[in-house]
Amino acid sequence: xxxxxxxxxxxxxxxxxxxxxxxxxxxxxxxxxxxxxxxxxxxxxxxxxxxxxxxxxxxxxxxxxxxxxxxxxxxxxxxxxxxxxxxxxxxxxxxxxxxxxxxxxxxxxxxxxxxxxxxxxxxxxxxxxxxxxxxxxxxxxxxxxxxxxxxxxxxxxxxxxxxxxxxxxxxxxxxxxxxxxxxxxxxxxxxxxxxxxxxxxxxxxxxxxxxxxxxxxxxxxxxxxxxxxxxxxxxxxxxxxxxxxxxxxxxxxxxxxxxxxxxxxxxxxxxxxxxxxxxxxxxxxxxxxxxxxxxxxxxxxxxxxxxxxxxxxxxxxx
Ligand code: CLF
Ligand code: SF4
Numbered sequence: 663x664x665x666x667x668x669x670x671x672x673x674x675x676x677x678x679x680x681x682x683x684x685x686x687x688x689x690x691x692x693x694x695x696x697x698x699x700x701x702x703x704x705x706x707x708x709x710x711x712x713x714x715x716x717x718x719x720x721x722x723x724x725x726x727x728x729x730x731x732x733x734x735x736x737x738x739x740x741x742x743x744x745x746x747x748x749x750x751x752x753x754x755x756x757x758x759x760x761x762x763x764x765x766x767x768x769x770x771x772x773x774x775x776x777x778x779x780x781x782x783x784x785x786x787x788x789x790x791x792x793x794x795x796x797x798x799x800x801x802x803x804x805x806x807x808x809x810x811x812x813x814x815x816x817x818x819x820x821x822x823x824x825x826x827x828x829x830x831x832x833x834x835x836x837x838x839x840x841x842x843x844x845x846x847x848x849x850x851x852x853x854x855x856x857x858x859x860x861x862x863x864x865x866x867x868x869x870x871x872x873x874x875x876x877x878x879x880x881x882x883x884x885x886x887x888x889x890x891x892x893x894x895x896x897x898x899x900x901x902x903x904x905x906x907x908x909x910x911x912x913x914x915x916x917x918x919x920x921x922x923x924x925x926x927x928x929x930x931x932x933x934x935x936x937x938x939x940x941x942x943x944x945x946x947x948x949x950x951x952x953x954x955x956x957x958x959x960x961x962x963x964x965x966x967x968x969x970x971x972x973x974x975x976x977x978x979x980x
Pocket of ligand 2: 711
């Protein structure tokens, strides 16, 4: 017989907490999306890969609608902004980091922003999204920091397909292209997801559906994600971004996306209410209030003055 406070009791408590948090997360729970709000902290401008559907002047397309530009905050400015938003957005339950580059390529800023807010607000649900290249390196730190929900964009499992999607990756100071780059990215994504799910982190997978490139392959990706124990997959249409390699590629029809979601739902729960938000989105998913909170920043009160203003050019890691 197990005594109180045993490992299995702790596991049950942890699972219950995760379930409660997930029920308050507007992206992971359809029922929550009209009741609970999220706030994105645009603190991570760098990216360490180059997706062919991305124009790097704008927010990360893995979580955002193409052509949207967010300002960048320092961790201290992000904390101030959080304090202000918490007072005015009663439904706020989640703080997420979705770029505008990759949350892990800018790990110092991501970590410090979450640490500052969590120290005073342990009840908040912390979420981040990443391309997954650095997940094996940071998964344990992410967990230790108290992040409970992580999104990884996994467009394929096959490096020959990946070579058509990713122009290059920068990893440990080396530049890789073609299948060699895609192979490293895919291996790291899978290893990182396994680390997260094995420790009870709730994982969502974003997949950009590219007609003629990965569309036939998506069911296989979703089946693999099921094996890894992910919570939900979010199959998104390609919306061609001007200035990207795929700018003339056809936009994926929502009819095709929905057919794919219906097929994949047999394996993993499907997200159908994604709004492809900005990296500084605030509020309920359907009611972005970021403009309301940007006015003061543009007066210099909250924004990092070195990156203030529209049209920042995303910095790339060498
Ligand atoms: Fe933000 Fe993403 Fe966390 Fe949600 S968004 S980091 S999981 S808190 Fe949500 Fe926006 Fe879709 Fe993202 S609707 S783009 S899925
Ligand atoms: Fe752009 Fe990087 Fe996001 Fe890919 S992961 S869409 S290159 S910001």
